[in-house]
Amino acid sequence: MIWAIISMMCVLGTKLITSLRIKDLKDRLGNMKPRIIELRGKLEDAEGEYETIKSKEEALEARLNHLRDAVRILESLLKEPQTNNSANERLQVIQAVEGNA
Numbered sequence: 001m002i003w004a005i006i007s008m009m010c011v012l013g014t015k016l017i018t019s020l021r022i023k024d025l026k027d028r029l030g031n032m033k034p035r036i037i038e039l040r041g042k043l044e045d046a047e048g049e050y051e052t053i054k055s056k057e058e059a060l061e062a063r064l065n066h067l068r069d070a071v072r073i074l075e076s077l078l079k080e081p082q083t084n085n086s087a088n089e090r091l092q093v094i095q096a097v098e099g100n101a
Contacts, residue, residue, distance in 0.1 A: 078094055
C-alpha cells in the first residue's frame, strides 16, 4: 500500500514538474515570437536582394560574353593580312599591345 502511495506521489510530482516546464517553454516561445517574425521579414528581404543580385550577375555575364566575342572578332580582324599599307600598322598595333600586356 505504501508503494502505491509513493508511486502515485512520483507520478503527480512528475506531472507537476512537466506542466511547469511546459508553461515556462510556452512563455519563452511567446517572448521569442516577435524576434522570429522580425527575422522572417529580414529573410524575405535578403531573398529578394539575392534574386536581384543574381539577375544582375546573369546580365553582366551575358554582357561579358558579348564583349569577349567582340574582342575575339577584332583580334581576328587585326591578324588578317591586308593588301594595302594598313597591314604594317596592324602589326605595329599588335606588337604594341603584346608589349604592354
